[in-house]
Amino acid sequence: MSLNQVVLIGRLTKDPELRYTPSGVAVAQFTLAVDRPFANQNGEREADFIPVVVWKAVAENVANYVKKGHKVAVTGRIQVRSYENNEGRRVYVTEVVGQNVQFLTTPSNGASSQNENSNNRQKSTNNQGTNSAGDGWNISDDDLPF
Template identity: 70%
Template sequence: MLNRVVLVGRLTKDPELRYTPNGVAVANFTVAVNRPFSNQQGNREADFINCVIWRRPAENLANYMRKGSMVGVDGRIQTRSFEGQDGKRVFMTEVVADSVQFLESKGSSQGGQGSQAGHTSNPNQNQAQPSNPSGFQQQNAKESENPFEDNGEPVDLSDDDLPF
């Protein structure tokens, strides 16, 4: 049997950090995940998935991630039920996260706006940069090894050019 969930999405609000009577940290949060297709109007819909994480990772999530932050969640689905305020049985399904990966640096999303608030990061800092031992600059982007490396113009492709 297998119960495994992997999600990548954005937080819909700031995580809610609480502590149990025994002092164990728990954070509840909701992740908005885009569906892989568009509706009849051509718009992308999203699913809003309730998640919970415990202990130190819960504190880290609450301290470093905010509404709009992109996160990766690895965990499992869990269902539970309880008696609601109206006396009826309430069933709840949520993802119990084993880990949450921070896919953006602190302050880089700011609600998905892309602004940087007092923190700068270089997304290429861990990637190897190609070296040019001869010191010569390439004359033209068209001569580059990468055929898609140009000035942002659309690439003209037909269905016959695609391998699938």
């Protein structure tokens, strides 16, 4: 038995980037700033900047309702992938594949998006019963935008 489960709460460092694969599957990427639970030697709090990728309806909802600075909770799994860069070197990328994203920013605590105000009841979105590329979505590596 193996387990690969991640739970993160943090703020987006910039607006999500939404793209579509050639076959029309939505994919969004964003970076989540997650505060560390302790201060450094100077007494300052530090954060980790964690790349997150979400697919399908989750990607579209995140792109439509979440902006830079918004707080979200992400559950998913860690994935390591690799590709060959322009110089012919193998590059490894570690990221979280988000399966559920809960929107924690509300209009009363900083959201300014008109869409978010009109859709306040849309608090979370998930890919329940689905997985990322290669785990049942019938998406080939050629379809991936990265």
